[in-house]
Amino acid sequence: MTLKPQLSLSPSRIHEPEPDLVAILDSLDRLIEQARDSVLQGKINAFDQQRINSFLRSGSRTSKASDRPLAYKLKEGTYRTYKKAWKQLLCFVFRMVYLERQPALHCLLTSAQSAALDKVARTARIFVQRQELEASEESREGQMQSQQRTLDSACLRFCIALLDHCLIRDIFDNIVVGFLAVLGIDTARKGFQKATSYTPHFSALIKIA
Numbered sequence: 001m002t003l004k005p006q007l008s009l010s011p012s013r014i015h016e017p018e019p020d021l022v023a024i025l026d027s028l029d030r031l032i033e034q035a036r037d038s039v040l041q042g043k044i045n046a047f048d049q050q051r052i053n054s055f056l057r058s059g060s061r062t063s064k065a066s067d068r069p070l071a072y073k074l075k076e077g078t079y080r081t082y083k084k085a086w087k088q089l090l091c092f093v094f095r096m097v098y099l100e101r102q103p104a105l106h107c108l109l110t111s112a113q114s115a116a117l118d119k120v121a122r123t124a125r126i127f128v129q130r131q132e133l134e135a136s137e138e139s140r141e142g143q144m145q146s147q148q149r150t151l152d153s154a155c156l157r158f159c160i161a162l163l164d165h166c167l168i169r170d171i172f173d174n175i176v177v178g179f180l181a182v183l184g185i186d187t188a189r190k191g192f193q194k195a196t197s198y199t200p201h202f203s204a205l206i207k208i209a
Helices: 019-040 046-057 076-097 111-135 140-163 175-185 196-206
Strands: none
Touching: 019 076, 019 111, 019 140, 076 111, 076 140, 076 175, 111 140, 140 175, 140 196, 175 196
C-alpha cells in the first residue's frame, strides 16, 4: 500500500465522502485570502513585510537580512499551487492521524498538535451539521457566520501547531517532516523526485506559512 492517497485533495473511491475535511480545506482558503487582503489593504506595513521576508531568507546560504518587502503580488495560479501543498498536508494529517487510515506512518504529535487537531475536527463537524440545518432552513445566517469564524480560528491554530514542533530525537516524529518525505515520492520513477522538481514544495509550504 502507498501513502500517496493520503495526500489527495479528492475523496478516495473506497472511502465515504469527507465533508468535515472539505470544510477544513475551505477554511484554509479563507484564511489565506484574508492574509492576502490584509497585505493588499496596507494593514501590514512595509517594515513588517521586510521582517517577514528576512525570516524567509534566514535559511539561505547568504542568510542576509532582506531590504525588500514580502513578495505577495503573485499570479492566481501560483497561489493555487502554493495552497495545494498546505491542503495536502492537512489531508495527510487528518486522514492518517485523526481518521487512523492505513497505511500508517510513524509520527509523534505534541500535546498542542493533538489538541488542535481534535479541536478543528470537532469544529468542522459542527459546522457541517449547521450547514445541513441551513439547507433545511432551520438555521440562521448569523449562526453560520459565527460558526465559520470559529472554524477559521481553529484551523489557523492547527496550522500554527503543526509548525511548532521542536526536533529533539527522531526527526520523523515531526509529522510535517514525514509529510514532506511522502510528498517527495515519485511513483513513476519508483523512488524520490529530483531536487529541481521537489524544492517548489518547500517554497510553497514556507510562503503560505
